[in-house]
Amino acid sequence: MKQDTLVLIVGAGPAGLATSACLNLESIPNIVLEKEDCCASLWKKRAYDRLKLHLAKEYCELPNMPFPPGTPTFVPKHDFIQYLDDYISHYNVAPLHHRRVESASFDGKWTVVAKNMLLDRSEEYVTTFLVVATGENGEGFVPWIRGLDSFSGDVMHSSDYRNGKKYVDRNVLVVGSGNSGMELALDLWNWGAHASIVARSPVHILSEKMVQVGMVLLKYVPLNVVDNIVVMLSKLKYGNLSNYGIQRPDKGPFYLKMATGRSPVIDVGTVEKIRSRDIMVFPSIERVDGNHVHFADGSTKTFESMVFATGYKCTVSKWLKDGGAKFGENGMPELRSPHHWKGRKGIYFAGFSRSGVFGISKDAKAIANDINNALLNMKI
Numbered sequence: 001m002k003q004d005t006l007v008l009i010v011g012a013g014p015a016g017l018a019t020s021a022c023l024n025l026e027s028i029p030n031i032v033l034e035k036e037d038c039c040a041s042l043w044k045k046r047a048y049d050r051l052k053l054h055l056a057k058e059y060c061e062l063p064n065m066p067f068p069p070g071t072p073t074f075v076p077k078h079d080f081i082q083y084l085d086d087y088i089s090h091y092n093v094a095p096l097h098h099r100r101v102e103s104a105s106f107d108g109k110w111t112v113v114a115k116n117m118l119l120d121r122s123e124e125y126v127t128t129f130l131v132v133a134t135g136e137n138g139e140g141f142v143p144w145i146r147g148l149d150s151f152s153g154d155v156m157h158s159s160d161y162r163n164g165k166k167y168v169d170r171n172v173l174v175v176g177s178g179n180s181g182m183e184l185a186l187d188l189w190n191w192g193a194h195a196s197i198v199a200r201s202p203v204h205i206l207s208e209k210m211v212q213v214g215m216v217l218l219k220y221v222p223l224n225v226v227d228n229i230v231v232m233l234s235k236l237k238y239g240n241l242s243n244y245g246i247q248r249p250d251k252g253p254f255y256l257k258m259a260t261g262r263s264p265v266i267d268v269g270t271v272e273k274i275r276s277r278d279i280m281v282f283p284s285i286e287r288v289d290g291n292h293v294h295f296a297d298g299s300t301k302t303f304e305s306m307v308f309a310t311g312y313k314c315t316v317s318k319w320l321k322d323g324g325a326k327f328g329e330n331g332m333p334e335l336r337s338p339h340h341w342k343g344r345k346g347i348y349f350a351g352f353s354r355s356g357v358f359g360i361s362k363d364a365k366a367i368a369n370d371i372n373n374a375l376l377n378m379k380i
């Protein structure tokens with residue numbers, strides 16, 4: 001089977017859906033390929049139950065569709081999924097499911113090969129414009145740790161974690177102190193598990209309100225001033241947590257987000273449990289030996305389970321051969337702002353600006369606009 005199209009979008013997460021919707025508004029034909037049996041598979045299949053969007057809803061809208069009235073400021077997972085499903089029907093986005101893209105190469109046009117998982121056969125698509133929208137969170141990343149394969153308990157990645165039901169009374173080590181790790185540790189505690197956290201590097205801990213204040217201030221005040229204010233607020237609320245194993249970075253939270261993509265932790269109640277020592281924090285793991293985990297400070301503790309909240313790896317470079325862009329060691333396309341969404345040879349990247357749904361919305365509009373302009377120029 002071989003099919004010609006003008007625009008091919010790979011991935012039906014928020015980025016692919018938004019790009020397709022923006023193209024539909026301009027009546028530009030496009031095809032969306034998605035490997036799973038549904039859209040927004042990250043949200044429907046790989047996110048824990050209690051997840052809410054970390055940013056206030058006004059920063060998490062897709063183009064041309066506000067959240068319905070009455071939506072909570074911090075949108076719960078299920079409401080966000082409903083919003084995405086409504087978005088799809090409103091803009092007639094029709095992804096082809098069960099299509100896993102396995103290669104894309106350029107020879108005047110892009111030839112994209114996808115495996116139809118239902119029929120177990122290859123399909124070929126030839127397209128002028130190729131939009132990569134497979135996400136920054138392609139697959140769970142678990143770091144190499146000495147002796148991890150000798151661990152006698154069970155190990156999972158945070159993307160497979162739904163809730164703590166099966167962990168009652170168990171000692172669980174959550175590796176990673178970003179937003180997922182901190183929230184999972186609290187969830188485990190709520191389910192009656194004994195949760196500990198590994199905090200390898202310093203993190204900023206902020207409340208939802210502090211982030212909101214910071215986002216508003218950023219419109220009027222320089223970044224370093226905003227950082228100083230927000231850090232001061234964090235110090236007032238949370239104090240010095242270094243005795244509990246949590247260090248604050250030297251650089252400010254908004255600066256770090258911009259420069260490295262690393263988000264501050266938005267506290268959902270974990271800090272209180274850390275202060276009461278219900279949740280213990282350990283430094284990096286030195287090695288694992290059976291059910292013993294040895295930490296960098298010389299301490300050892302036994303665990304029955306480990307959950308790795310150690311982030312994700314982007315998988316684009318696995319199938320995108322003739323890139324039109326370079327890829328960094330974490331698999332992310334290395335594109336430069338302000339045109340980070342545009343590669344060479346008619347290729348585009350939606351959703352790789354490390355700024356969540358907010359960035360996705362901007363990318364989708366910019367890409368649809370750019371393709372529209374390219375088409376207008378071609379016709380002259």
Ligand SMILES: Cc1cc2nc3c(=O)[nH]c(=O)nc-3n(C[C@H](O)[C@H](O)[C@H](O)COP(=O)(O)OP(=O)(O)OC[C@H]3O[C@@H](n4cnc5c(N)ncnc54)[C@H](O)[C@@H]3O)c2cc1C
Nearest residue numbers: 011013014015035041042053054100101134135351356357
């Ligand atoms: C736990 C968690 C919490 C988050 N919370 C927030 C938040 O609060 N606010 C925020 O703005 N962002 C948040 N994010 C970031 C979030 O990933 C993005 O906002 C958003 O889901 C990314 O959309 P995307 O379309 O770029 O990627 P994804 O949602 O990952 O969608 C990519 C799609 O591409 C498909 N795909 C991948 N490879 C292929 C292939 N080879 N062939 C075909 N299809 C393929 C996947 O199945 C998937 O459906 C969170 C992420 C995680 C993991």
Ligand SMILES: *[C@@H]1O[C@H](CO)[C@@H](O)[C@H](O)[C@H]1NC(C)=O
Nearest residue numbers: 235239240241242243244248
């Ligand atoms: C925090 O507390 C630790 C240990 O008591 C101390 O060494 C450190 O200087 C304190 N940091 C700040 C910023 O006050």
